Amino acid sequence: MFGFFKKFRKKSPWILHYNTGSCNGCDIEIMACLGPKYDLERFGIINKGNPKQADILLVTGPVTKRARARLLRLYMQMPEPKVVVAVGACACTGGVFRHMYNVENGIDRFIPVDVYIPGCAARPENIIEGIKKAIEIWERKQKEKVEVPKVLKEIPDVETLDRREIISKLEEKYSERLVIEEDEK
Amino acid sequence: MKGILFTFALLSPIIGGLIYGLERKFKARMQNRQGPPILQPFYDFFKLTDKRALQVHSFHSLMGIAFFVAAWFAVFALLIGPNILIAIFLHVLALLFFTAGGFSVKSPYSVMGALRELAHILAAEPILVFAAIALYLSTGSWNIEGILTSNTVPILQMPLLFCALVLTVPILLKRSPFDISEAHQEIIGGAEIEYSGLFYEAVYTAKWLEYIFIGVIVFLFGGSNYLLGALLVAATFLFVWLLDNATTRLTIHYMMKFAWGILLPLAAFNIFWVAIWR
Ligand code: SF4
Numbered sequence: 001m002f003g004f005f006k007k008f009r010k011k012s013p014w015i016l017h018y019n020t021g022s023c024n025g026c027d028i029e030i031m032a033c034l035g036p037k038y039d040l041e042r043f044g045i046i047n048k049g050n051p052k053q054a055d056i057l058l059v060t061g062p063v064t065k066r067a068r069a070r071l072l073r074l075y076m077q078m079p080e081p082k083v084v085v086a087v088g089a090c091a092c093t094g095g096v097f098r099h100m101y102n103v104e105n106g107i108d109r110f111i112p113v114d115v116y117i118p119g120c121a122a123r124p125e126n127i128i129e130g131i132k133k134a135i136e137i138w139e140r141k142q143k144e145k146v147e148v149p150k151v152l153k154e155i156p157d158v159e160t161l162d163r164r165e166i167i168s169k170l171e172e173k174y175s176e177r178l179v180i181e182e183d184e185k
Numbered sequence: 186m187k188g189i190l191f192t193f194a195l196l197s198p199i200i201g202g203l204i205y206g207l208e209r210k211f212k213a214r215m216q217n218r219q220g221p222p223i224l225q226p227f228y229d230f231f232k233l234t235d236k237r238a239l240q241v242h243s244f245h246s247l248m249g250i251a252f253f254v255a256a257w258f259a260v261f262a263l264l265i266g267p268n269i270l271i272a273i274f275l276h277v278l279a280l281l282f283f284t285a286g287g288f289s290v291k292s293p294y295s296v297m298g299a300l301r302e303l304a305h306i307l308a309a310e311p312i313l314v315f316a317a318i319a320l321y322l323s324t325g326s327w328n329i330e331g332i333l334t335s336n337t338v339p340i341l342q343m344p345l346l347f348c349a350l351v352l353t354v355p356i357l358l359k360r361s362p363f364d365i366s367e368a369h370q371e372i373i374g375g376a377e378i379e380y381s382g383l384f385y386e387a388v389y390t391a392k393w394l395e396y397i398f399i400g401v402i403v404f405l406f407g408g409s410n411y412l413l414g415a416l417l418v419a420a421t422f423l424f425v426w427l428l429d430n431a432t433t434r435l436t437i438h439y440m441m442k443f444a445w446g447i448l449l450p451l452a453a454f455n456i457f458w459v460a461i462w463r
Contacts, residue, residue: 005234006235008232011225011232039220042213042221052380053385079237081236
């Protein structure tokens with residue numbers, strides 16, 4: 001039964017784009033991908049802008065200290081199965097902002113990243129190729145398995161925690177409410 | 186006749202999905218893009234089935250499903266019910282379920298979207314009621330079968346009211362310039378923002394039913410001339426899609442002024458004129 005629905009994943013990936021303090025170069029390129037020239041919508045991709053309905057998280061920027069809790073919050077609000085794509089040198093490693101006092105050198109210190117797209121700014125062709133790779137990875141993911149943000153890796157038995165517990169651990173760590181009132185189904 | 190209408194009502198989510206797919210394709214072609222395949226809404230539908238559903242609380246999810254059920258029920262009432270006014274009131278009820286869901290969560294976007302949704306109901310539904318009255322006046326029947334078999338053509342008597350109805354369609358379908366309650370990238374879908382997985386699927390499908398609902402009302406203005414009715418529906422949808430691509434979002438105050446200051450007097454004038462003239 002569920003094998004049947006799985007086939008439709010590659011036909012309708014919805015993306016969520018989050019800017020963690022980038023210079024806007026990569027964001028412009030993502031917008032170019034969605035525009036008439038590269039037209040990602042022909043693959044069924046729309047920029048949903050809503051974590052609860054999105055499947056692919058496109059992150060640009062080096063993660064400033066103010067953006068990190070928001071990034072974790074968006075990540076935890078996305079329902080499984082989901083994939084994360086780091087767009088641009090900044091999101092991969094920190095890029096030109098690396099080792100500055102206010103940045104965290106790339107998103108993979110916080111959340112598990114599936115595809116890295118290099119380039120400053122990443123070219124639209126690269127972004128399309130990266131999203132294609134992301135869809136391939138996404139097709140293999142399970143909806144039951146909750147992926148744990150990397151910041152919690154030092155906690156013992158972290159793999160056995162459920163969504164709720166992960167969220168409360170994150171809230172403890174950053175002393176901030178991440179997800180407001182939510183039951184799990 | 187009854188059998189055909191019943192089958193149409195039963196298949197209405199599928200037909201509505203096809204219209205939505207066509208809309209996306211048409212709009213993409215208008216922007217010189219290739220656009221998604223016409224079956225894209227169904228691909229989205231199947232994908233959403235396989236996503237984990239995160240519930241905010243059970244009442245909220247229930248309201249999402251109630252929206253779909255009530256919207257489908259309204260389509261049934263319109264197509265096989267005794268009176269099209271009842272269908273319009275059921276349609277309001279469906280939208281009220283949706284707003285109740287929007288108000289029941291703490292998310293500010295959801296509450297704001299629900300408030301704006303109420304404004305949409307206030308702006309659009311009076312004109313739908315006037316459309317029903319106009320159909321009664323020119324055909325002498327409140328019933329869809331009576332309208333479809335009468336030998337008058339309502340649009341010839343009600344041209345102004347039909348114009349008002351066509352301009353109401355963007356308000357009902359939440360298309361630009363009146364996409365105020367959905368306002369993508371401003372309040373990100375409004376009242377639908379907190380739905381996910383299966384529950385979002387219900388809301389997503391309920392919106393396809395709106396096409397059928399408004400499409401049938403427009404079709405009735407062709408009376409017993411079905412070809413004219415079909416042409417009216419096609420022209421209305423094409424006009425709305427073009428308008429969606431060509432305009433930007435207006436404010437809520439402008440929408441209310443436009444609906445109550447221009448569209449409603451236009452419709453009322455047409456009705457009084459016909460009622461007195463006869
Ligand atoms: S990778 Fe380059 S273009 Fe992209 S956000 Fe960073 S500095 Fe800007």
